[in-house]
Amino acid sequence: MRCRLRRFTLTKAVPLAISRGVTSSVEHLLVEVEHHGLRGWGETGGLDTGHRHYSTEAIAAELEPLLPQLADASPLEDQALEPRLAGLSPPARCGLDLALHDWRGKHFGQPLWRLWGLDPGACAATSVTLGLGSSEAVLARLARWWQQLPATRIKLKLGSPDGLEHDRALLAAVAAALEQRRQDTGAACELQVDANGGWSLEQALAMLPLLEAHGVVLLEQPLAPHADPADDTAGFAALHPHCPLPLVADESCWSLEDLLRLAPHVDGINIKLLKSGGLGEALLMARTARRLGLGVMLGCYSDGALLNGAAAQLLPLVRWPDLDSHLNLVDDPFSGLDAEADQLQLPRGAGLGIEVPVAWQQAPWQEQA
């Protein structure tokens, strides 16, 4: 098979601020696999979880020397390919994993969710994200989301560098706006909170009663992730007995190994393809989490519709979908991931079911981007 990379930029309509900083645009990579005249595409890009950082440049530098070495491989030989991709970082592996899954699905003429036997009737609505900011700015962002789609599941970023008082004010303002929406339209909204590791254990414990009082349905990653697995587990273990709402690990949970380590101390995990290294590990994690009685959240970074369309293949297994990044892009080059109201639709096309621009599809193979 032949493989190559293309770089492209994704620009947010509204920059997103979280506890670690602000993102307004990113550079991502398109991974293309061609075999027997059929092409598969994957998307990847850099990410930062506080304790781990991968730049898009570093991911490209990993993939560029490997791709020519795969000339003798076939996208059908998943098991034979596994050890050859095992040394890659999770986001580098993700790009190739998605292109290979896309190729296989196209080869068999079916979307991946159908090949996996998943139930298209089991999909939940996606949440939309409110970043950090002043209460006025965050309420304006919420109003803008509601102009775009009738969102019923709202995810609020907390863990502000400005401290707990700011977090309390933001939470109260957003909860009041949701109550007003319910009174005005009859539409009840769910509120989730993601602190992105911005709280200490003491701060998290102090916030729990307020989260409960405002009816928050889910708390994601309150404490900073630790590189040492024992320290990381200890934070969740200390908080979980006191947490009256579902506690979900995001930055702390990258792999099946992390899931098994954290399972006794959380109520759910947030799977993201850039952390898991693609759909192979993500499917294993989603099925294992459900078997263990944990809720599955499915999230994104500043990703385009190719990455989110790949993640959407898992939607029937997901209790809390959180795939809204492509809805906040002004230059997403991909199409095929549609929404009805606030519910993402399973892509209907074979493979990942996502279209790339015609000019990219027709690019001669010898022209490297």
Ligand SMILES: [Mg+2]
């Ligand atoms: Mg999160």
